Amino acid sequence: MYKIFWVLWPSFLVAGVAEGLFFTVIDPQELYLFGEPVHLSKIATYSIGFFGFWFICALSSLVTWFLQLSAAEINRGVGVVCPYVGPNDAEKK
Amino acid sequence: MASTPASQTQESRPSFVEESLYEIHQKVHPRAVSGIFATWRWALVCLTQLVYYGMCWLPWNGRQAVLFDLAERKFYIFGLVFWPQDVIFLSVLLIISAYSLFLFTAIGGRLWCGYACPQTVYTEIFTWIEQKIEGERNARIKLDAAPMSARKLWLRVAKYSCWGLLAFWTGFTFVGYFTPIKTVWASLWSFSLGPWETFWMFFYGTFTYLFAGHMREQVCKHMCPYARFQGVMFDPDTLTITYDTERGEPRGARKKGVDPQSIARGDCVDCGICVQVCPTGIDIRAGLQYECIGCAACIDACDQVMEKMDYPKGLIRYSTEHAIAAHWGWKEIVGHIIRPRVIIYSTILATICVAFVWGIATKATLRVDVIRDRAILAREVEGGLIENVYRLHVINVSEAPHRYAVSVSGLPEIDMVGERILELPAAAARTFTVQVRVPPESGKKGSNQIFFDVKSLSNEKVAVHEKAAFLQP
Numbered sequence: 251m252y253k254i255f256w257v258l259w260p261s262f263l264v265a266g267v268a269e270g271l272f273f274t275v276i277d278p279q280e281l282y283l284f285g286e287p288v289h290l291s292k293i294a295t296y297s298i299g300f301f302g303f304w305f306i307c308a309l310s311s312l313v314t315w316f317l318q319l320s321a322a323e324i325n326r327g328v329g330v331v332c333p334y335v336g337p338n339d340a341e342k343k
Numbered sequence: 344m345a346s347t348p349a350s351q352t353q354e355s356r357p358s359f360v361e362e363s364l365y366e367i368h369q370k371v372h373p374r375a376v377s378g379i380f381a382t383w384r385w386a387l388v389c390l391t392q393l394v395y396y397g398m399c400w401l402p403w404n405g406r407q408a409v410l411f412d413l414a415e416r417k418f419y420i421f422g423l424v425f426w427p428q429d430v431i432f433l434s435v436l437l438i439i440s441a442y443s444l445f446l447f448t449a450i451g452g453r454l455w456c457g458y459a460c461p462q463t464v465y466t467e468i469f470t471w472i473e474q475k476i477e478g479e480r481n482a483r484i485k486l487d488a489a490p491m492s493a494r495k496l497w498l499r500v501a502k503y504s505c506w507g508l509l510a511f512w513t514g515f516t517f518v519g520y521f522t523p524i525k526t527v528w529a530s531l532w533s534f535s536l537g538p539w540e541t542f543w544m545f546f547y548g549t550f551t552y553l554f555a556g557h558m559r560e561q562v563c564k565h566m567c568p569y570a571r572f573q574g575v576m577f578d579p580d581t582l583t584i585t586y587d588t589e590r591g592e593p594r595g596a597r598k599k600g601v602d603p604q605s606i607a608r609g610d611c612v613d614c615g616i617c618v619q620v621c622p623t624g625i626d627i628r629a630g631l632q633y634e635c636i637g638c639a640a641c642i643d644a645c646d647q648v649m650e651k652m653d654y655p656k657g658l659i660r661y662s663t664e665h666a667i668a669a670h671w672g673w674k675e676i677v678g679h680i681i682r683p684r685v686i687i688y689s690t691i692l693a694t695i696c697v698a699f700v701w702g703i704a705t706k707a708t709l710r711v712d713v714i715r716d717r718a719i720l721a722r723e724v725e726g727g728l729i730e731n732v733y734r735l736h737v738i739n740v741s742e743a744p745h746r747y748a749v750s751v752s753g754l755p756e757i758d759m760v761g762e763r764i765l766e767l768p769a770a771a772a773r774t775f776t777v778q779v780r781v782p783p784e785s786g787k788k789g790s791n792q793i794f795f796d797v798k799s800l801s802n803e804k805v806a807v808h809e810k811a812a813f814l815q816p
Contacts, residue, residue, distance in 0.1 A: 252565070259566055274430045277416065292414045293522070293539045 257315055261307030268303040269296070370487065371560055371624035373470060374480040374616070378643025387458045388467050396512070399519040404742060404769075406523075413521050417770060422742055423703065424770045428710070435699045442695065444569070446688040448576040450680055452583045452661075453637030456570065462562050463636060465513075465555035466622065469506055476502045480619060506556045514548025560623040563636055574633065579664035580679040584637055586617075586628045586659045587667060594628070600653055610654050617641035617659060627659055708741035711797045711807040716776070721814040728780040731813050736774045737797060739767040746800045751779055753793035754786045754813060765797070779813060786815050 278295035281288045288295055401408040403421055410419045418425040418433075425432060447454050456463060477483045477498050489495055518540050519527050530536040536544075554562050563570050577583070594611035597603070603610050611628065618626045620640040625632050627641045645659040666676050716732035724730045739745050747765045751757055761777040779793065791813045799805035 255566065263568070274427050274433075277427070291537070291539075292416075293537065296413055297539045297542065 253315060257308055257311040261304055261311045264307045265300060265303035268307070269300045272303070273299065368561070369624070371622065372480045372483045372487075373622045373624075373640070374619040374644075375474055376620040376640045376643045378646060380639035380643050384458055384463075384467065384638065388464050391459060391461075391464055392468075396516050399516055399524045407525075409520065410523060411521050412523075419770075423706075424740055424742065426710075426738065426740065429706070432699070432702060432706075435695060435702070439692065439695055439699060442688060442692040445576050446685065446692055448573055449578065449581060449684050449688055452577070452581050453573060453635070456563065456573075457637035457639060460636075462554060462567070463622075463638065465551060466559045468509065469555040470559075470622075472505045472509070473502055476505065503556075506552055510548040510552035510556075511544075513551045514544040514546070517547040518544045560634070560636075563623065564634055570633065570636075576684075578682075578684060580676075580682055582661045582663055582676070583631050584627060584635060584639055584642060584659065585631070585662040585664075585667055586611075587657070587662070588628070588630075589667075591628065591658050599651065603654075610649070610652075610658050612648060612652060614648055616644045616648060620644040706740070707807075708739070709745070709747070709797065709799065709805050709807050710738040710740060711795065711809045712736040712738075713795055713809050713811040715812065721816045723783075724778075724780065727783060729783055729785075729815060730778050730780045733777050733779060733795075733811060734774055735777055735795065735797075736772065737765060737767065738772040739770065741805070742769050744768045745802075745805065748796075748798050748800055749777070750796045750798075751777070751793060752796065753810075754781050754791055756785055757781050757793065757813075764800075781813065781815070783815075786813065788815055791815055 273296060278288060278290075278292045278299075281295065290298070398409050399407065403419070406419060408419070408421050412419065416427055418429075444455055473483070477486055486495060486498065515527065515531070516524070518524075521543075522537075522540055527536065527540060530540075558566075590609060591611035592609040593607075594613040595606075595608045596613055597606055597608065617628065618624070618641075620643070621627070622638060622640065623634040623636060625634045627635065639661070642659050642661070646656040649656045649658055663671075663676055663679070665671065665679065669675075712735070714734045714736065716734060719732050722730050735749070737747065745767055747767065749759075749761075749763050749765055751759045757779065758781070759777050759779050762775055765773065765775070767773060777795075793811050793813045795807075795809045795811060797807045797809070
């Protein structure tokens with residue numbers, strides 16, 4: 251459950267910022283979709299734009315979550331003898 | 344609490360079964376509290392919600408006073424109209440808000456969280472509804488544990504319905520700031536509300552309901568970015584809600600009126616009411632914790648207990664780390680408000696505020712953009728004159744309709760074909776084409792600088808002198 255929030259919540263916040271910046275600079279009527287001017291109402295364009303941003307940001311968060319290692323994964327093997335025997339290890343023993 | 348004792352971890356090795364280190368969430372049932380800080384909190388609940396629910400209904404010059412008109416790409420805030428070109432003002436406003444927050448936090452700790460944050464405010468309202476319907480803390484805990492019955496079902500339905508109505512109204516109001524609220528209201532009753540307006544109304548309403556009704560302190564603890572970084576604004580002279588450990592410990596129960604020293608105890612009677620009233624369910628006596636939103640409910644609660652015990656108030660109080668350590672009174676605490684951090688925040692804030700006010704006061708009421716028609720560089724027209732074509736984008740940023748005179752200058756015998764008088768209603772823009780003509784001998788070959796003048800006929804001061812390039816072949 252927490253992990254869903256880790257993906258959806260930060261992306262929601264960043265999508266809000268991206269939406270604000272993007273549509274401040276760009277008028278929805280100046281947009282083209284596959285070569286055709288966008289005929290949707292402005293509110294619809296803003297809304298779809300927001301969900302577009304949210305989706306893309308969520309993908310980014312999802313990849314971060316996928317690549318993230320938990321402490322347990324990083325520390326796996328601590329307390330267990332390291333299977334790798336280095337050149338200097340013989341002296342220590 | 345939730346961490347595994349070390350010995351257990353040792354024994355369980357080397358099987359690496361990952362255990363969740365998260366504390367199992369237990370529902371917090373805050374006990375109702377009254378007192379000076381509770382009154383302040385309610386005053387701010389009323390004030391902020393009066394502004395939020397009310398301001399969208401205020402009229403101004405025949406339109407909504409505060410309207411972020413997305414469809415028209417214009418933001419109206421009382422007498423001011425902001426266009427997308429004015430985004431700088433919005434950015435500066437955000438910077439001002441951020442620095443105010445830094446300043447308040449450095450001086451008074453989490454004042455924002457405790458008194459003004461919408462999350463706190465709506466949680467306060469939703470908890471109040473819950474308490475009115477389901478009863479006080481103990482009744483609610485009992486009800487939660489009880490099996491489903493007709494009474495429980497009725498209470499739940501009543502509570503969720505009241506929450507739902509309030510959340511719906513909040514969502515409706517939210518949409519009313521982006522689409523004129525009277526239109527939204529009218530279309531609500533004729534079932535002709537646009538799909539996106541309907542969607543955003545329910546989106547915002549649903550999240551109000553979930554955040555204030557069900558998630559509450561979870562939002563502050565796990566979701567709020569400010570809660571995570573507010574600590575960096577703190578220093579040992581920042582006011583925080585503090586339990587006076589020296590005075591309170593060792594805590595313990597005793598009869599009313601017993602002198603704590605006679606039983607070798609501190610002033611804390613260990614009644615646990617400070618924990619019961621806490622909306623985030625923490626024990627402030629364990630010291631400052633990041634979960635503490637600074638609502639001061641525990642101060643009110645403890646003061647009442649101290650009063651009953653005939654002990655001095657303020658066992659839990661607003662104090663600073665330095666003040667507690669050095670036994671300072673209010674005089675010393677106030678004396679330490681002025682310190683480098685506060686001076687820096689205040690200076691930056693004051694500078695930006697002055698710049699903002701100056702910017703708003705001198706904001707142009709007329710804007711003109713001249714765009715050369717790139718399709719036609721220069722052409723010869725009747726009478727051997729050379730013509731360049733321009734598009735003029737004139738924006739009347741003011742609140743009143745204006746008539747403007749358009750003229751051109753900068754080259755000998757320069758003249759223009761097109762509208763010379765332009766009428767624009769309040770807060771409106773128009774783009775129109777102007778052909779500028781000069782004799783072939785006028786000016787040098789290549790690019791010549793010319794000027795367009797747009798002047799209001801009713802107000803001499805409203806004028807724009809905009810330069811453009813004239814190409815002479």
